[in-house]
Amino acid sequence: MAEERIPFRGGLTCSCVVKSLPFVEKDLQQRGLINGSIRIFQLGYRTDVDASAGTHARGGCTDVAPFNAAVIDVWRQWGWTMQDRSPFFADDHAHGWPYKCPHLSAAAQQQEDDWDRKDAGLVGGAQVQGRWPVLPWNEAFDKMVPTLISQLGVPLMAGNAVPIRITYHDDQALTPVVVGRVNVKQGGSTVVFDSSKGVDCTATIVVGGLKPGETVDLWWGVEWKKDGSKDQDKTGTPVPVTLHEDGGIQVRYAEPLEKAAAGWTACLRLFYKTDSATAMIVQRKFRGWKLV
């Protein structure tokens, strides 16, 4: 395996660490186990630190804090071999690598052999404490990313997202007082059709024709549709953004789109309400993606 030596957070490391660590960090933040960033003491491709006995000479190995049992358990769920090294080294840190990283030094590879025997890799016969075994980091990654998405309610770019790119140019005159739908094509207003574990879509809407004191509210809503039946509004409490004068505004939807009841299809649509008899939508764009 060729050396990677990718610059990352003030050091050098391999692609496994570059890909996995930011997600572990996001997970730790979401669980309230860290504020801000993981503290990194040492990455890879260095031979100037005696105490590590060559384990950091190539990729994979990473020294971090904090390292309490709850934090280490999250690392393990992401397929890392992170272990508390604070009793054994002057600098308090946890040491580990993405399990099955192919960029390990010979010394780190030896530690992985120890790990496979549940040996903590220290002098003497100390056993690995806590969650063991762990999945290879890339399998763990694929398994953990969706759980992170459901915690966040916002899809991360996780590989199975399809883009939402809608631009519709026709002007749309707005009907005052009643709730209306923003068109995304001639006679159509559905931006996302069918449920999804995660949608992140931003609408950019430009309005003209507002008189002083008039406003337009815009909000994302969910409707269920079924052939031959009237659409059902499932929005709950709308969270509108308000335009107070002619111009553009953005409205973001970043949540799952729940499944509809049997026979119905969930649809994500943008709604408006205005007190203006003259307001028009003169431009709209929808940009984002949905998990499939």
Ligand SMILES: [Zn+2]
């Ligand atoms: Zn280390």
Ligand SMILES: [Zn+2]
């Ligand atoms: Zn690696």
